Amino acid sequence: MPSLTGLSLAAPQRATRWLASGLFGQPWRSWAFALRIWIATLLALFIAFWLQLSNPSSSMITVAILALPNRGQAFGKAIYRVLATLIGATAALVxxxxxxxxxxxxxxxxxAWMAMCVYMAALRDGNLAYAAVLSGYTVATLAVENIDAPLGVFDAATNSTAAIIVxxxxxxxxxxxxxxxNVLDGLRPRLRAxxxxxxATVAAADSGPMPPIEALASQLAALTGMRLELATLASERTSGGRGAAAGRSAIAAILAALAGSRMLAVFVAAGPWQDTGAAAPSVDEIVAARLEADILESQALAEAELAAMxxxxxxxxxxxxxxHSARQEAARxxxxxxxxxxxxxxxxx
Known part of the structure; x- marks a missing residue:
């Protein structure tokens, strides 16, 4: 039978763990994110009704579209949303x-305009693809819906743009x-990891066989998947452009090290060749030494760029x-x- 002292201590500990883990199974950062979106939605609707916009729900929809957990991601997408809306509104008026x-x-x-926007979206990704699609269907919501009342296109474009800006x-x-x-706070540890x-994969390849191609593919996906997050650093802070460039350079350098280590492993396995002890090195030895030097240089460059970021x-x-831009598929x-x-x-x- 447990003692009363044990019961009295267990209850506060469980409550502390429950509060530390979050609320109703969701971490506190998720609740903070939901609170920010809720407040932003109410604020946008209040301003839209106060300005007496004809379509105040567009401001609420904009908040929902910009509902991203990090500041830089939301602001970066907001820039493209405003620019694409202005382009689409101008095309609708013309x-x-x-x-x-x-x-x-x-x-x-x-x-033809929609086809061009789809073509551009197929060649890009991230916010650029979103902006291309938005430029297309903005013409549909402004010009096509008002095809029987062309004089109302300008008012519709003005109200839609104002609601989005709100x-x-x-x-x-x-x-x-x-x-x-911030994006950088979450991106920095993941990129360094x-x-x-x-x-570690490059170092292991020097003393043994290369890992399976599936493992290398997962590492490549993890590295290249951060490219879009790096692009949002410029909209987050004044030095974000330099940080994004350093991050891209670090990714490219470590990818070059991975490619070089795999090339070296394939080159060594394709032998047979060995150090003959001759005074003049053989061509195989020169190639292997050059590959090793390139790998070390790429690793050092990646570390230097991470420190700069x-x-x-x-x-x-x-x-x-x-x-990769598949132009033929985009054209189809x-x-x-x-x-x-x-x-x-x-x-x-």
Whole structure:
């Protein structure tokens, strides 16, 4: 039978663990994130109703679209949302002014605009792809919905843009006041851990066989998956551009070390060759030494760039981490969208 002292001590300990782990199974950071979004939604709706906007729900939708856990991610997406809305609104005004009297030609131009936006979205990722898609359907919500009342396109574009700006401002203010977490704080330990894991893989390859290709693929995915988060650093702080460049350089350097270590392992396994003890080194020995030197240089560069990113210093080099652009596949997607929109629009018209 447990003592009363044990029971009295166990209850506070369980309560302390329960409070430390969160509420109803969710950590406190999730509740803080939900609280920020709730306050930002109320603030956006209040400002939209106070300004007497015709579509105040767009401000609430903007807050929901910008509901990202980190400050830099939300602000970076907000910039692209505003720019894409302005581009789409401008296109809607131009299409309405030029083709208001020829609806068939208007539908053809609208289908071509959507196809172009889909093509650009297929070649990009992240916020750029989102902005391309938003530029397309903004024309649909402004110009196509007001095709019977072209004079109302300007008012619709003004109100939609104002509502989106209200949502962006509300989200930014709440994130700043309630101290939303930064991207760099969460990205820095994950990037350093991924680089350390890759460095360990490179070191293990010197004394044994390379790990399976699946393990290397998972490391590559972990490293390259941080590219989009690095892109948001520039919108988070003044030195974010330098930090993003240093992070990209560190990723590229450790990827080069991984590729070099695998090339060295394949080169050694493809032998047979060995150190003959001759005064002049053989070609195989020169190639192996060059690969080892490149691997060490890449590892040192990755560590230096990580230190620059963490300390806010200037990167040693500025490189990009481009993605593969399948232009033919993007063109096929754009053509399908063009034919479907054009055929459906003309059929309903």
């Amino acid at each position: 299409f309405t002014a030029v083709f208001a009297q020829t609806r068939a030609l208007f539908l053809v131009v609208f289908a 949502g962006v401002v509300a989200t930014a203010v709440v994130n700043d006041v309630l101290a939303a977490p 991924a680089v350390a894991t890759a460095s 963490e300390g806010g210093g200037a990167p040693m080099r500025r490189i990009a981490l481009p993605i 997607k754009a053509l399908r969208v063009f034919l479907l929109l054009l055929g459906g629009s003309l059929a309903f018209a």
